[in-house]
Amino acid sequence: MTTLEPRMLEPEAPAAADAAPTGHDRMRVDAPAKVTGTAPYAYEQPVEEPLHLFPIVATIALGRIAEIDDADARALPGVRLVLTHANAPRIRVRTDAALTILQSSEVHHRGEIIGAVVADSPRVAREAAALVRVTYDEQPAELGFSIDDPRATVPRRVNAFKHGSYERGDADAGLTRGTLVEADYSLPMEFHSPIEPHAVTAIWHDVSALRPRSTRLTMYDTNQGTGGHGALLAPVLGLLPTQIEVISPYVGGSFGTKGWPWPHLVLVAMAAKRLTGRPVKYAMTRQQMFRTVGHRPASKQRIRLSVEADGRLGAIDHQSWAPTSRLRSYVDQTVSATRMMYDVADLRTIHHAVVQDAAPGSFMRAPGEFSGMFALETALDEAAHAVGVDPVDLRVRNEPAQDPETGKPWSTRNLVACLREGADQFGWAERQPVGARRDGEWLVGLGVASATYPNMYFVPNRAGVRFTGGRYVVELQASDIGTGAWTVLPQIAAEALGVGVDLVDADIGHTGLPWAIPAGGSVGTFAWGDAVVAAARKFRRTHGEHPDEGDHVTATGRMPRGSRGYSRHAFGAHFAQARVSTVTGEVRVDRMLGAFAAGRIINPRTARSQLIGGMTMGLSAALHEEAHLDERFGHVVNGDLAGYHVAAHADVGDLEAITLEEHDPWFGATGAKGIGELGIVGAPAAIGNAIFNASGVRLRDLPFTPDRLFDAWGQPTASGTRATSP
Amino acid sequence: MKPFAYERPTTVEEAVALAADGGTYLAGGTNLVDHLRLGIREADRLVDLTRLPLDEITERADGGLVIGSGVRNSDLAAHPLVRTRFPFVTQALVAGASGQLRNMATTGGNLLQRTRCVYFQDPTTPCNKREPGSGCSAVEGFGRYNAILGASEDCVATHPSDLCVPLAALDTEVVVVGPSGERRIAFGDLHRLPGDRPDLDTTLDPGELVLAVEVPPLDFAVRSRYRKVRERASYAFALVSVAAALDVHDGTVRDVRLALGGVSHRPHRARIAEEALRGRPATPDQFRSAIEAELGAASPGEHNAFKVPLVRNTVVDVLTGLTEGSAA
Numbered sequence A: 001m002t003t004l005e006p007r008m009l010e011p012e013a014p015a016a017a018d019a020a021p022t023g024h025d026r027m028r029v030d031a032p033a034k035v036t037g038t039a040p041y042a043y044e045q046p047v048e049e050p051l052h053l054f055p056i057v058a059t060i061a062l063g064r065i066a067e068i069d070d071a072d073a074r075a076l077p078g079v080r081l082v083l084t085h086a087n088a089p090r091i092r093v094r095t096d097a098a099l100t101i102l103q104s105s106e107v108h109h110r111g112e113i114i115g116a117v118v119a120d121s122p123r124v125a126r127e128a129a130a131l132v133r134v135t136y137d138e139q140p141a142e143l144g145f146s147i148d149d150p151r152a153t154v155p156r157r158v159n160a161f162k163h164g165s166y167e168r169g170d171a172d173a174g175l176t177r178g179t180l181v182e183a184d185y186s187l188p189m190e191f192h193s194p195i196e197p198h199a200v201t202a203i204w205h206d207v208s209a210l211r212p213r214s215t216r217l218t219m220y221d222t223n224q225g226t227g228g229h230g231a232l233l234a235p236v237l238g239l240l241p242t243q244i245e246v247i248s249p250y251v252g253g254s255f256g257t258k259g260w261p262w263p264h265l266v267l268v269a270m271a272a273k274r275l276t277g278r279p280v281k282y283a284m285t286r287q288q289m290f291r292t293v294g295h296r297p298a299s300k301q302r303i304r305l306s307v308e309a310d311g312r313l314g315a316i317d318h319q320s321w322a323p324t325s326r327l328r329s330y331v332d333q334t335v336s337a338t339r340m341m342y343d344v345a346d347l348r349t350i351h352h353a354v355v356q357d358a359a360p361g362s363f364m365r366a367p368g369e370f371s372g373m374f375a376l377e378t379a380l381d382e383a384a385h386a387v388g389v390d391p392v393d394l395r396v397r398n399e400p401a402q403d404p405e406t407g408k409p410w411s412t413r414n415l416v417a418c419l420r421e422g423a424d425q426f427g428w429a430e431r432q433p434v435g436a437r438r439d440g441e442w443l444v445g446l447g448v449a450s451a452t453y454p455n456m457y458f459v460p461n462r463a464g465v466r467f468t469g470g471r472y473v474v475e476l477q478a479s480d481i482g483t484g485a486w487t488v489l490p491q492i493a494a495e496a497l498g499v500g501v502d503l504v505d506a507d508i509g510h511t512g513l514p515w516a517i518p519a520g521g522s523v524g525t526f527a528w529g530d531a532v533v534a535a536a537r538k539f540r541r542t543h544g545e546h547p548d549e550g551d552h553v554t555a556t557g558r559m560p561r562g563s564r565g566y567s568r569h570a571f572g573a574h575f576a577q578a579r580v581s582t583v584t585g586e587v588r589v590d591r592m593l594g595a596f597a598a599g600r601i602i603n604p605r606t607a608r609s610q611l612i613g614g615m616t617m618g619l620s621a622a623l624h625e626e627a628h629l630d631e632r633f634g635h636v637v638n639g640d641l642a643g644y645h646v647a648a649h650a651d652v653g654d655l656e657a658i659t660l661e662e663h664d665p666w667f668g669a670t671g672a673k674g675i676g677e678l679g680i681v682g683a684p685a686a687i688g689n690a691i692f693n694a695s696g697v698r699l700r701d702l703p704f705t706p707d708r709l710f711d712a713w714g715q716p717t718a719s720g721t722r723a724t725s726p
Numbered sequence B: 001m002k003p004f005a006y007e008r009p010t011t012v013e014e015a016v017a018l019a020a021d022g023g024t025y026l027a028g029g030t031n032l033v034d035h036l037r038l039g040i041r042e043a044d045r046l047v048d049l050t051r052l053p054l055d056e057i058t059e060r061a062d063g064g065l066v067i068g069s070g071v072r073n074s075d076l077a078a079h080p081l082v083r084t085r086f087p088f089v090t091q092a093l094v095a096g097a098s099g100q101l102r103n104m105a106t107t108g109g110n111l112l113q114r115t116r117c118v119y120f121q122d123p124t125t126p127c128n129k130r131e132p133g134s135g136c137s138a139v140e141g142f143g144r145y146n147a148i149l150g151a152s153e154d155c156v157a158t159h160p161s162d163l164c165v166p167l168a169a170l171d172t173e174v175v176v177v178g179p180s181g182e183r184r185i186a187f188g189d190l191h192r193l194p195g196d197r198p199d200l201d202t203t204l205d206p207g208e209l210v211l212a213v214e215v216p217p218l219d220f221a222v223r224s225r226y227r228k229v230r231e232r233a234s235y236a237f238a239l240v241s242v243a244a245a246l247d248v249h250d251g252t253v254r255d256v257r258l259a260l261g262g263v264s265h266r267p268h269r270a271r272i273a274e275e276a277l278r279g280r281p282a283t284p285d286q287f288r289s290a291i292e293a294e295l296g297a298a299s300p301g302e303h304n305a306f307k308v309p310l311v312r313n314t315v316v317d318v319l320t321g322l323t324e325g326s327a328a
C-alpha cells in the first residue's frame, strides 16, 4: 500500500507563477467579479425592454380548476398577458409530466404552476397574479407515509440507476448471530436553498412564420448544465436543441436544484413565445423555492444488524421508505451505500416508495448516500456501544478487501487511513465514556462517522482548446455552481498543454460550446478534466508548441479503458465534538474534522471550500434543516429562510478538512476523484454520535433540536437508566 | 403588493392626521414591508415615521429612561444607560434578528411586530388572526412555536419580540397619541391575549401612534439577565426566553422581576412566580417550585410540550446564575 501523506487544507499563499499548474492553491478567477457585484447572474443579464412574469399557483393539493376569473388582473394597467391552460401553447412531447404545464385543468399538487401574469413591471405582475381568482373542484389527496406503509412498492431502479432492492447471503440467518441492534431513523424533507434563487430571462426571437426552423429561443438561466437544460426543454417547447441557446455563466449555488429543468422554465418560455421579441424575466421568490424546484425527499429507515463481541458485523438489513410524486417519480438511492461500505456477507437492502400527491422531489447534495449513511453510521455507533468496541476500531474491523457488492477490486479505498489519521489529528484518544465529560451545564462528547461517495461518471464529454491573442482558451459546456470550475479547468489545461496557468482562460456556461455533462454527481473536475486533457493533447499533436492565431481543436474525453473492472469510490471520516445543554437541550458543535481520501487535489483552495462546505451543510442538516409539509394542505408551511433554518455563522465552530495523498488513475486522466458531495455524507451521524457520547441520548431523527432532547429526557433510555436533565 | 401613497410627515400631529385619514404607520419596515409583499396586509397610504423627532433616549430625573419609539434597536442596545442600568434589555436586543435588521428596526415597530406563526404569514391557509372566522391552522398543525399560556381555541400564536420580554419585566409604560389625544398604557395592558378576537394584537385604538416607552428606575436591574433558547445559535426567534432581575439579600429574595417570551400571545410577566419568590430563600428548589406554580396553567399541545420543562429549566438557571452573581 502507498504511504499516505496527510495534507492540511488551509488557505495558503497563491502558488508562485512558475509552480506546476495543478496541486497548488489558485485563487478563484471569478472572485473579483463576484465580490464587486459585476458578475452577471441570470437576472442581471442586460436585455432591452424586458417584461416581467409572476406565476399563478394552485392552492389545492388535488383536483380540477373549475374556473379562472382573470378580469381584474387583465384590467390592471401594465398587464400584457395572462397565461392559463385556456390559452397556453400546446405541448406535444409529454415525457415529463412535471414539465407538461398548463395543458389541462388538472391540479396534481399544491403550489403547482397553473398560470402566469406578464406585465411591464415585476410589481404589477405580482399584484395582478394575486387578483386572479381560481375556483376548484377539490379531491382528497394522498399525503404522508410510514415505515411498513401498506401502499409502498419497491421500484426496480432508483436514482443513479441503482437497484431498488439487493440481497446477498442470508440476512435473516445472519441476524441471529451476535448481538442484534435494531432501530428506526428518519430525515425530514430538505430544501437546497442556494443563496441565488432560480431566475430566468427568455427571448423568443422574431422570425418569419414561413421558416419555423429558424425560430430561436435564448434563455439566460441559472443552472448546472446549459446543454442538458437545452436538450430537455427543446422537445417540450416544440424546438430542436439547436434552436435553444442557454446562457448561464454564473450560478449562485445550487446543490442539485438547478440540475434539472423545472416547470417555471417552460412557463417563461411559453410567455416569451406569446410575446415574441420581448424578453420575459422571472426571479423566483424565496417562498416559491419551496414549491416546484425539487427537494430532498423525507425518508424513514429501519436498520437491523448483528454484531459479534469483537465488533465484526454479522448481517445488515437496511430498508428505507420515501414518498414520491405521482407527477414525476424520484426515489433517492438511500440504502445503496450500505451495499459496499463494510464486509458483511449477509445483507438485505430495499427501497420502498409511496406515491403522493405532492411536488416532485429531486437530487440534493449526495442524494441517497446522505440519508442512508446517516442511518447506517448511527447504527454502527449503536453496535459499537452495544459490544463495547471503539467506534473507529469497529469500522476498521469491517473493512472489506474488495467491493462486497460487485466483487470487484477497489480502484483505491483509503477509509482506514482516513479514520486513523483523522482520529490522530482530532484527538480521538481523549474521548471519554458516555456522559463523563461536563463543562458547566454542558455535556461534551466526541463522535465519528465514515463518508463515501461513488464515481458517477457515465458519459463522455467534449472540450475544445483555442489559441487566440497569445492565450489558450479551454471551451466546454461545464458549469461553475460555486465549485471552482472557472479556476480549475484552466489549471488542468495548463498542465496538459505544458504552459503556465496564467496563459489559459476558460469559456464555459453556455450552449455554444462542446457538449459536457451538467455539474452533478461530483464528477465535474475529473470528467470534464478528461475532456480538457484530451483536447489539450490533441491541440499539441495538431498544432505543435507554436500555434497560430485561431488554431482550434475539439476532443472527447472518455473514462480510462479498463476502469469498469474496478469499484470506484471516494472515502472519508468525520470527527465531531458536540455539546448538549442540560438546561435547554440546545446542541452546539464545537469542532469538526473531516479526513478525506479523494484522489489528487487539483486546487487545495477550492477543494477546501467544497469539503468544509459539505461539512457545514451536514452540520446544518444535523441541527437545523427541517421542512414541515402540512399534510392537511399539501405544502411546506415553513417555506422561507426565517422558518427553514440553515446554519448561521455562529453555529459553525472550528471546522477543518484534511486530505490524504491519493492518486487514482481509474477515475480519469487527472487522478482526481469527486469532492463536492463527499463532505456532507456522514456528517450528521458524527454529530449525533457525539451527542450520544456526551449525553447518553441516542437521537435517530434529524434534526437534533431541543424538543427531541426533552422528549428523550422524558423517557427511560435503552439501558434502563433514566437520562435526566437537572 | 398594491400601489400605495407614501407620506413623510415631520411632526407627530401631521402623522396622526394622516393615519386618521386611512394611513398606515411605517417605521423600519422590517415587518410591515414583508407583510405587504406576502399579500397578508394591504395599505393605501404609508405614513413613514422616521422623520419624526422620536429617536431620542432621555434620562428622567428619577433615573428612569424615556425611549423614543423611533430609536433603532441597535442604538437602544448600545446606549450606555441601557447597558449599565438595564443590561437585560441590551442582551435581549442583541439576541434578536441580525445586525442589518437591528439597524433598521425601531422600538415602536418591535413592540408592534406581529406573530411569526407560519399560517398567519401564508395567505393560502386559514388563520383567524389574518381572516377572522376562517379557523386556526396552527392548533393541529406545525406547533413547535405555539403558545403554552393564555392561548385560546381560536389562536395559539406567540408574540415574537425579544425586547418586549425585559420591558414586560420592568414596569414600563407606553405613551401613545391618537386623534383623541395622548394616553399612557401600562406595558402589561398593551398586548392582548387572543380570546375570540385574535385579530387584535394590542389594545391600541386605530390610528394611535406610539411616542415612547418609559422605563422607571429599578436599582437591582443592574443585575439582570436575558436568556434566549433556540436551536440556531443566532438569527432565530426564541423557542422560549426568560428575562429576570433579582434582588437577593442574605440569601433571601427581596424582590424579583420575571418575564417569559415564546410562551404566550403576549410577553408574559410571571407574576405568580414573582409572588412565590418574594421573601423566600434564593435557592434552586425555590426557583423551581415558583416557576412550576406559574406553569400550572400551561396547556401545551403535542409539539410544544417540551416548552414546559424548557421554561422551568431556563428560569431556574437564570435565577440561580443571578443569585451566584450577587453573592460574589
Ligand SMILES: Cc1cc2nc3c(=O)[nH]c(=O)nc-3n(C[C@H](O)[C@H](O)[C@H](O)COP(=O)(O)OP(=O)(O)OC[C@H]3O[C@@H](n4cnc5c(N)ncnc54)[C@H](O)[C@@H]3O)c2cc1C
Pocket (backbone or CB within 6 Å): A642, B024, B025, B026, B027, B028, B029, B030, B031, B032, B033, B049, B069, B070, B095, B096, B097, B098, B101, B104, B105, B106, B107, B108, B109, B110, B111, B112, B113, B160, B161, B162, B163, B208, B209, B210, B211, B235, B236, B237, B238
Ligand atoms: C428575518 C427576521 C428575523 C427577526 N428576528 C427577530 C428576533 O430574533 N427577535 C425579535 O425580537 N425580532 C426579530 N425580528 C423582528 C424585528 O425585530 C421587527 O421586524 C422589528 O422590530 C419591527 O420594527 P420596524 O421598525 O421595522 O417596524 P415596521 O415593520 O415598520 O412596523 C411594524 C408594525 O408596527 C407599526 N408601527 C411601527 N412603529 C409604530 C409607532 N411608532 N406607532 C404605531 N405603530 C407603529 C407598523 O404600522 C407595523 O404594523 C426579525 C425580523 C426578521 C425579518
Ligand code: SF4
Pocket (backbone or CB within 6 Å): B115, B117, B118, B119, B120, B126, B127, B128, B129, B130, B135, B136, B137, B138, B139, B154, B155, B156, B157, B198
Ligand atoms: S395560531 Fe393564530 S396566527 Fe396562527 S393560524 Fe392560528 S389564528 Fe392564525
